[in-house]
Amino acid sequence: MEWMDFVPKQILVIHHNPMMISLLQFGLSKQGYHVKNFEDRHYTDSSHLDLIILDSKRAKERDILLTIQSFRHTPPILLLAETPVDDERNEAGEGLDFVKENLNVPFEFEELNLKLKLIWAKYRMKIRPYDWQVSVQHKAFKLNEIEIYLDCMEIRLGHVRQALRKAEIYLLMQLLQRPEQYTSAEQLKLLLAKDIVLDRRRVEYYVNELRRKIEIFDDLIHIQTKRNFGYCLQFKGVS
Template structure:
């Protein structure tokens, strides 16, 4: 899923540059020009990280930080501070800010700090696989799509796991058969078609988009596609 960053900066030119750079890097963004706007955005939407200028109109950045921390202790917050505001930097870190960048800053340094803080917030879990709104946990053998718990048989789970390990790759029936059923399986390769139908009923039924697509004459691919366009 795309990570979402709230930019809180009252200088419109800086806010615009940050917005363009972050969108170019693939993040979703929103801009707040005042402390009040920042708190409205924070309360109304979920964010993965906040870039917070301290010298804001209406509500000071440190007060915005206090209110964020009062309801979310883990959301990464990077302060944007003036060069000589040592007291504000210290106060911000004491209030729970994760990091700070001094203006004027190099955009590459800021992007690196954003990536570092997002890694801490979302550590890589090799047992957790995600594709769009679909999540599969190898450890707990739980499968969830858009908050909906999906119950799978052991074989269905193993087939979906292999597909999720190779998203957007066209996988042939023989390849799927060997990976999931084993090289010593001597049954009909049509068993793949049967189990794909089982998975579709459980994963794609009633959804706006399907994830399990047929590539005629070849096999299957895990790829998002509107229902009406399904092969």
């Protein structure tokens, strides 16, 4: 099964060589990433960034370091190092203390892809605690480890499968889009109206049925009920 990001990851490239910037933009865009060039200033702050790719020459520029340090939430930073990383850090002083990832130059694009996969795995909870993906081959979605197959009406976690009824899978999709947020039965009824018509009592019934069926995934997700607030899908291990 091949999955791709439902919302492309945002990568900011800061590099002294315009040719390298173009190559990175072309190659990473082909992989489904949304690539921004620091010089274009088409970004506001790091809340819209999943990664910064920074070359060692620009890392020594004070304005670059100050800009990165001014971000409210600094994403992971991948340093493209032309000399041993320890030498780069010593030359830049304390400016590179926040850089945790590096890739030596020159590199093959396959090396960069592998490095990015490692970064996404390592920093997933910091970058995107709720990682929505869509299947390339099937009518299916994935949120973190949970896979939702609309064509065969079931959810999967590894080799464990659970069949759902139409109303249950539509309710699950609505709750998945609002993780850690409470949604009332009345709100769910309105959200489902264009796909399926249910009164409030039927919404409550199907939510309880859904809760019972996903108990097999209880070590990962469960539905919480709060009086006067509604229902909330909670992922364990996500704050």
